[in-house]
Structures are given as C-alpha cells and as structure tokens.
Amino acid sequence: MAQSEKEKSSLREQVALLPLAPGVYQFLDRTGTVIYVGKAKSLRKRVSSYFVQSREHSAKVKVLVRQIAEIRHIVVDSETDALLLENSLIKTLQPRYNILLKDDKTYPWIVVRREHFPRVQSTRILQRDGSQYFGPYGSVGMQHSVLEFIREVIPLRTCSLNLAPELIARGRYCVCLQYHLGNCKGPCVGRQSEEEYAELTGMVVSILRGDLRPVRTYLEGEMRRAAAELRFETAQRYKSRLEALENYSGRSVIVSARIVDTDVFSLLIDDDVAYCNFVRIRHGSIVGVQTVRLSTGVDTEPAEMLTLGIQYIVEQIASRLAREVIVPFLPSATMLFDGVTFTVPKRGEKLDLLEFSQKSARIYRAEQLKNLEIKNPERHTERLMSAMQRELRLDRQPRHIECFDNSNLQGTNPVASCVVFRDGKPSRKEYRHYNVKTVVGADDFASMREIVYRRYRRLLDEGAELPDLIIVDGGKGQLSSAYGVLCELGLAGQVPVVGLAKRIEEIFYPGDPMPYYLSRTGEPLKVVCHIRDEAHRFGITFHRQKRSKAFIHSELEQIPGIGNRTIQALLRRFRTVAAVRRASEEELAAVAGAARARKIRAWFDDPSPAENPSAENPSADPTENPDESPAENPNANLAENPAVNSVGNPF
Numbered sequence: 001m002a003q004s005e006k007e008k009s010s011l012r013e014q015v016a017l018l019p020l021a022p023g024v025y026q027f028l029d030r031t032g033t034v035i036y037v038g039k040a041k042s043l044r045k046r047v048s049s050y051f052v053q054s055r056e057h058s059a060k061v062k063v064l065v066r067q068i069a070e071i072r073h074i075v076v077d078s079e080t081d082a083l084l085l086e087n088s089l090i091k092t093l094q095p096r097y098n099i100l101l102k103d104d105k106t107y108p109w110i111v112v113r114r115e116h117f118p119r120v121q122s123t124r125i126l127q128r129d130g131s132q133y134f135g136p137y138g139s140v141g142m143q144h145s146v147l148e149f150i151r152e153v154i155p156l157r158t159c160s161l162n163l164a165p166e167l168i169a170r171g172r173y174c175v176c177l178q179y180h181l182g183n184c185k186g187p188c189v190g191r192q193s194e195e196e197y198a199e200l201t202g203m204v205v206s207i208l209r210g211d212l213r214p215v216r217t218y219l220e221g222e223m224r225r226a227a228a229e230l231r232f233e234t235a236q237r238y239k240s241r242l243e244a245l246e247n248y249s250g251r252s253v254i255v256s257a258r259i260v261d262t263d264v265f266s267l268l269i270d271d272d273v274a275y276c277n278f279v280r281i282r283h284g285s286i287v288g289v290q291t292v293r294l295s296t297g298v299d300t301e302p303a304e305m306l307t308l309g310i311q312y313i314v315e316q317i318a319s320r321l322a323r324e325v326i327v328p329f330l331p332s333a334t335m336l337f338d339g340v341t342f343t344v345p346k347r348g349e350k351l352d353l354l355e356f357s358q359k360s361a362r363i364y365r366a367e368q369l370k371n372l373e374i375k376n377p378e379r380h381t382e383r384l385m386s387a388m389q390r391e392l393r394l395d396r397q398p399r400h401i402e403c404f405d406n407s408n409l410q411g412t413n414p415v416a417s418c419v420v421f422r423d424g425k426p427s428r429k430e431y432r433h434y435n436v437k438t439v440v441g442a443d444d445f446a447s448m449r450e451i452v453y454r455r456y457r458r459l460l461d462e463g464a465e466l467p468d469l470i471i472v473d474g475g476k477g478q479l480s481s482a483y484g485v486l487c488e489l490g491l492a493g494q495v496p497v498v499g500l501a502k503r504i505e506e507i508f509y510p511g512d513p514m515p516y517y518l519s520r521t522g523e524p525l526k527v528v529c530h531i532r533d534e535a536h537r538f539g540i541t542f543h544r545q546k547r548s549k550a551f552i553h554s555e556l557e558q559i560p561g562i563g564n565r566t567i568q569a570l571l572r573r574f575r576t577v578a579a580v581r582r583a584s585e586e587e588l589a590a591v592a593g594a595a596r597a598r599k600i601r602a603w604f605d606d607p608s609p610a611e612n613p614s615a616e617n618p619s620a621d622p623t624e625n626p627d628e629s630p631a632e633n634p635n636a637n638l639a640e641n642p643a644v645n646s647v648g649n650p651f
Contacts, residue, residue, distance in 0.1 A: 007069060013374070014071045015051065017367045018044040021075045024085045026095075028070040036064055036097040037089045039082040043073050064097050074289045075363050088285035108143040110134045112205060117163045117187045117197050120156055120204055122147060126284070134208035150207060153215065153241045154200050157184050165194075216242065259349055260284055263318070264326040266357040267306045268365055268521065275368075276309030277361035278318065279353065289357075290317055291364040303332035311336070326350050328358070362521070369523070381423045384523055388424075391524040392507070394496055398469040399423055404455075404482070405473040405535040406436075406447045413546045414439060416451040417539030420467075421531050433542045448472065448481040456489055470497040473532050476508050483510040500532050556580065559603045566592050570600075580604075 018025075020042045027036040040046030050057075050065050057065075076082050090098050111123045114130040122143055126133055151158070161173060173188040185192040203215045223238035264279040273293055280288040294309055310331060314321060324341050334342055345351040373380040385397035392398065401421040406414070414436035420427045434454065439446045452470075459466060472482045479499030486492045492510075499508040505525060506515035518525040555577050556567045573591045574580045580588070581604050588597035 011051065011068060011071065013371070015044065015048050016374070017371055018047055018071070018073060019075055019363065019367075020044050022077070022079050022082045023073050023075040024082055024089060026072040026089070026093075027064065027068045027097075028072065029067045030069045032070070034093045034095050035067060036095050037086055037093060039079070039086040041079055041082075043075070047071060047073075060097065074360065085286055088287055092282070092285075092287040108140050110143060110147065110208060112201065112208075115163075116165070117157055117194065118201050119158065119160075120147065120150060120201075132205060146208075150204055151183065153219065154203055155183055155185055156197075156200060156204070157187060159188070161188055163188055259353065261322045262324050262326060262350075262353070263322045264353050264357045265306065265310055265313075266328055266354060266361050267302060267309060268358065268361040269302060269305060270365060270522065274305050274309070275361045275365050276306070276313065277357045277364070278313045279357045279360070280318065281322075281353070289360055291361055292316075293368065301332065303329060307331040307333050307336070326354050326357075328354060384424050384527070387522065388524045388527060391518050391522060392469070392496075392498065392528075394469065396468055400465065400467045401469045401471060401531060402455075402467040403471040403473065403531045403535040404448065404451055405532070405539045406444050406451070406478075407536075407539040407542070414442075414447055415539060415542050415546060416447060417535050417542060418451070418455060419531065419535045419538055421527075421534075424527050426534060431538055433538075435546075444474065445477050445481040448474070448478045449485050452482045452485040453489070456486070456491060460489065460491075466491070466495050468495070470495055471528065471531055471535075472497060472499045473502070473535055474499055475501040475506070476513065479508050479510060500528060502532075505529060559600060561599050562592075562596060566596055 022039075022041050023043045024037060024039050025043055025047050026034050029035050038046070050061065050068075074085060076085060109123050109126065110133070111121055112132040112134075113119045113121065114132075122140075123133075150156075157163075158178060159176065163173075167173075168188065168190055171189075175186045175189055175191075176184070178184040179186045185196075187194075187197055203218060206214045219238050219242050223235050223242065226232070226235040226238060259281060260283060262281045264277075264281070266277045268275040268277075273295060275291055275293055277289070277291045279286060290313070292309065292312060294305065294312070306327065306329070310321075310325075314337075321337060321340050323339060324343055325337075326343050326345060329344060330342055331337075334340075343350060345354055369380070372383075385399060388394070389397045399422060403419050403421075404416060406416045416434040416436060418432040418434070420430035432455070434451050436447045436450060438450050456466070458464075470482065470486075472478045476499065479497065482497055482499075483492065486495060486497060497510065500506070501508065501515065505518070505528075507518060507528075508515055518528070556562060556570065569591050570580050570588075571577075574583055580600070585597050585601045588600050591597075592600065
C-alpha cells in the first residue's frame with residue numbers, strides 16, 4: 001500500500017528529529033511490527049538516505065520504504081555498541097527484511113578460566129562454570145588484538161597442561177619454547193608461584209574491566225627499573241606498551257556476561273511531565289528500549305511517579321518483570337511487584353546500565369521538545385518562559401533578556417558587550433559593543449558600572465523598552481556594581497538583575513550572599529548559560545579585533561607625517577611592522593616616496609624615548625594611554641571595522 005502525504009510528512013519530521021550520534025534504528029509498519037533493524041554511525045544521515053530518490057536502491061529497499069509507518073531509534077556511545085545492539089535486536093525481533101541470524105552465532109568473548117594458573121583464551125560459548133567472561137567484541141580481529149596486547153604486556157601461560165600442585169610436585173613437566181622467549185615464567189616446573197601468577201591474572205582482569213591503573217603502575221615501575229639498570233631497549237619496549245595501554249578501549253554495556261535477565265527503569269521529571277525509560281536485558285543482551293511520557297499531576301513525589309511508570313510499562317509493554325529490577329531509587333510501593341528485587345546500584349556494570357537508561361530518557365525528552373518547537377513554536381516558547389520565570393523566581397516571564405560581559409587583557413583595550421535575547425532566542429540586530437571610556441586598567445567592577453549606566457541612561461532618555469531580566473556575567477562583585485547603577489537610575493524595583501558565576505553556574509541575587517542553583521537537567525539553566533556564553537563570545541571577538549588592530553598600527557600611526565593610506569601601502573608591501581623597520585630607505589621610498597621614507601627611517605633609527613616611545617618598548621600599545629585610546633572615538637573604530645559597524649554601536 002502506498003504511503004499517504006500525511007504519512008510521508010510524519011516520516012520526514014521523524015527523520016529530522018534523529019540525532020547525529022551512533023545508534024540503532026527500527027522501522028515499523030502500520031501494525032506496529034518491527035520490519036527492519038539497522039545500525040548507523042550517524043542515525044540521521046543513515047536513515048535519511050532511505051528516503052532519497054536513488055537508482056542505487058534495490059527493489060527490496062523500495063518495497064521496505066513504502067511500508068514504513070514509524071521510526072524508532074536507540075542512541076549508544078560507539079559504532080561497536082551499535083553493532084552489538086543490532087545483533088541482539090535482530091535475534092530477538094526477527095525482522096522480516098533483515099538477514100536473520102538463525103544459526104545463533106555469537107560474538108567472540110575473552111575468558112579467564114577457573115583453574116590452577118588460569119589461562120586467558122578466546123571463546124564464543126558462555127558457560128556458567130565460574131570462569132570470568134569479558135566482551136563481547138565486534139569482530140574477531142578486535143578480540144585478537146586485545147589478546148595479543150595482553151600476552152605482550154603480561155607473561156601468562158598458553159599451554160593446556162593441568163597444573164595441579166601435586167602434578168607439578170611430581171616433576172612431570174618441562175619448560176617449553178615460550179619460557180625461553182620470555183613469554184612465560186615457567187609455572188609448570190615450579191618457577192612461578194600461584195600467588196605471583198594470580199597477581200598477573202588480576203592485572204588482566206583489570207584491563208578487561210577497563211581499570212588500567214594497576215597495569216599502568218606495573219609497566220611504569222618496570223620501565224624505570226630497566227632505565228636505572230641501563231637496559232634502554234627494554235625500557236623503550238615498556239614505554240611502547242604504556243602508549244598502547246592508553247589507546248586501549250573499555251568494555252561495552254550493550255552486552256554483559258554477568259547480568260543475565262534484568263529490567264532497568266529510570267525517571268526524568270521535567271516541569272509538568274515525566275519520562276520513564278525502560279531497558280530490557282535477556283541472556284545478557286539488551287533486547288528492548290522504550291520511553292513513555294507521563295503527566296506528573298500535583299505534588300507527586302518521584303518515588304510515586306516511578307511506581308506509576310513501572311505499572312504502566314508492565315501493563316502496556318512488558319507484561320511481566322524480571323526477578324531483578326535496577327532503579328535510581330526505590331519505588332513508593334515495592335509490594336505491588338511480587339517476586340521482584342529492586343536494586344539501586346552504586347558502581348559497576350549495573351550502574352552503567354542505569355546511566356544508559358537515563359541517557360536514553362534525556363535524548364527522548366530533547367527530541368520531544370524539539371518536535372514541540374517545530375510543530376508549535378508559540379506553545380514551546382510559552383512553556384520555556386514559564387519555566388524560566390519559576391526557576392529564576394521572577395514576577396513576570398523574561399521575554400526580553402539582556403546580558404553584559406567585560407573583556408580586557410591586563411587592562412589594555414577594555415571593551416564590553418551587551419547581547420539581547422527575545423523569547424529565549426538571540427536578537428542579534430540589538431547586540432551592542434562598548435569601548436570602556438572612563439576606566440584605566442583592569443577593573444571589571446568599574447567597567448560594569450560604566451557600561452550598565454550608559455546602556456540604561458540612554459534607554460531612559462529615549463523612552464525605549466526596558467528588559468524583563470538583566471544577567472551580569474560574574475559573581476557578587478559585578479552584580480553589586482550593576483545593581484548600584486540600577487538603584488541610581490531608579491530601576492532597581494522595575495528590572496530584576498542576577499549574576500551568573502562561571503565556575504559551577506551559580507546564580508546570585510542582589511542582597512543575598514548565598515548562591516542559588518538551577519536544576520542541572522532543566523532548560524532554564526541551558527538558556528541562561530547560552531546567553532552568558534553568547535555575551536562572552538561577542539565581547540571577546542570585538543576585543544581581539546581591537547587588540548589586533550592596535551598592535552599592528554601601534555608604531556606606524558605614531559610616525560609624524562604618515563597617514564592611513566601610507567600605512568596601508570607599507571603593510572601591503574612589507575606585510576609586518578618588523579619588515580618595515582628592516583627595510584632600507586630606498587625600499588621605503590619606492591612605496592611611500594622619498595620624503596616619507598626619510599621620516600620613517602629617522603623614526604626607527606632614533607633611539608630617543610622622548611620622541612619615539614616605541615624605542616624603549618617596541619611592542620608598546622598606544623591604547624594603554626587613555627588620551628590615545630580608540631575608546632575616545634568609538635565611531636572611528638567602527639568605521640574602520642565593517643564587521644563591527646554592521647552590528648552598530650549607538651554609544
């Protein structure tokens with residue numbers, strides 16, 4: 001059946017909302033059945049390729065695309081995780097259009113055997129025999145490279161001998177070639193104790209679990225010991241192993257040998273809605289990921305919301321829970337779930353799975369908000385402004401926000417910026433640059449007082465609209481300076497002002513010495529930080545332009561009788577001030593004429609500091625002198641800088 005225009009439009013919207021991260025995508029038909037599972041390095045790019053008209057698409061792909069009614073996806077950390085998750089989902093769901101893995105072939109694992117002097121081997125079969133299994137690995141080549149690295153770094157036996165203590169004591173074995181090559185220390189003949197061997201095995205387990213510290217300490221010690229004994233080739237070999245250790249990647253949470261059958265729930269509460277994510281693990285593999293949206297109601301506790309979320313998922317999706325359920329905190333009514341043990345992990349693989357679930361919930365929420373912004377921007381803006389009003393404790397919605405930031409380098413070229421946001425979005429045509437005029441040196445507080453006064457004195461004189469919120473980039477000092485100016489102008493009760501400290505995103509209010517912290521997962525903090533970062537970017541860009549211009553022209557502009565056209569001609573010809581300094585009078589005359597060439601040579605050849613201030617300090621910047629600062633004539637600076645002039649500076 002051909003897709004309707006409504007279905008095609010819906011699919012285009014779903015594709016546009018996909019992230020660029022690696023993951024697994026699922027195509028569902030009109031009955032809700034998964035018909036195809038695929039992996040991707042970039043989900044949006046890969047899935048969008050199905051909906052582009054191309055002659056390279058096979059007939060099977062064209063038939064598949066016509067049956068797609070819904071797209072689901074799961075974001076993971078790497079391509080390897082995507083490969084493993086795809087394998088697990090295909091085996092579980094058996095999609096119609098996939099090449100089905102009916103032979104039940106599994107990915108390779110690394111096993112540390114449970115035996116005397118344990119061997120480290122490759123296997124595809126997981127047995128509950130007490131051995132330790134690590135992996136799986138996306139390819140045999142990847143697994144072999146890990147095994148080769150382990151055998152190169154840590155000398156362990158590779159033989160299949162039964163090294164029971166009584167057999168070693170009888171002297172039944174003799175050393176092999178690996179012992180003479182230095183790859184084994186001869187436990188078969190009693191030249192290595194089980195305690196020493198167990199220490200090396202523990203290092204192997206640490207590597208496979210992702211904890212490289214014990215092995216790094218061992219290798220660094222051996223490297224220093226070899227260097228102290230002047231065995232530099234050996235020391236270099238240990239150094240190479242250390243570098244290889246740094247490049248070693250950790251394990252995946254998509255498939256686990258330790259966690260067999262488990263369900264994972266996480267909860268993300270956001271204003272009037274909550275998102276409950278469910279991850280199902282069977283036989284050590286993730287076989288399902290689902291996120292549902294719930295209404296929070298009035299004064300509903302997180303534990304109650306988690307209970308409601310689990311109940312809803314059991315009734316609508318999961319039908320029954322595993323014996324062990326991993327949760328971020330205990331539900332309010334655990335007795336409702338008979339035969340289920342709830343676990344709140346603190347470390348290890350279970351915590352990794354919980355973090356994966358929480359990440360999936362955050363991604364789902366971001367996609368829902370982005371979808372709302374596309375489909376209903378007015379409602380999205382209203383919800384965002386209400387959240388900011390509530391989080392920042394304001395009397396009205398902050399539809400119009402202005403943010404100030406100062407920028408200078410050890411007091412030179414002091415500038416400031418003011419950025420304007422309307423409805424949570426930048427209004428770049430209202431951005432303003434400021435040259436600090438009355439402050440000498442690095443005084444952020446005085447600079448903030450000047451800029452805030454100039455801004456709002458002018459707005460009051462012109463009868464212009466005042467902002468709903470002022471944000472000052474800085475802590476209590478900058479905030480006090482800005483608040484003092486507002487009090488002087490009579491705006492303290494009309495326009496709220498807050499300070500945003502950079503270190504841990506602390507919010508300060510006038511008269512309150514204690515910082516206030518916004519929710520780390522909420523949108524208001526993201527918007528406030530975006531505004532602060534935009535003010536910093538806008539200010540530092542202007543400061544760099546001004547500093548660069550002042551540095552280039554610092555000496556040439558001071559030469560009497562040399563104007564801007566001559567300076568530009570000299571820089572076009574010689575590129576730098578240093579090259580102009582080295583040029584002969586004849587070379588200068590070819591560009592600037594004989595009379596100006598003599599003045600230039602006389603300027604650079606005269607060592608007198610009185611006439612040539614740059615002779616004592618060649619890199620002196622004239623803007624350090626307040627009388628010569630471009631800030632005295634900001635319009636001249638703007639006229640020479642088209643990029644800045646396009647923004648505008650009414651001051």
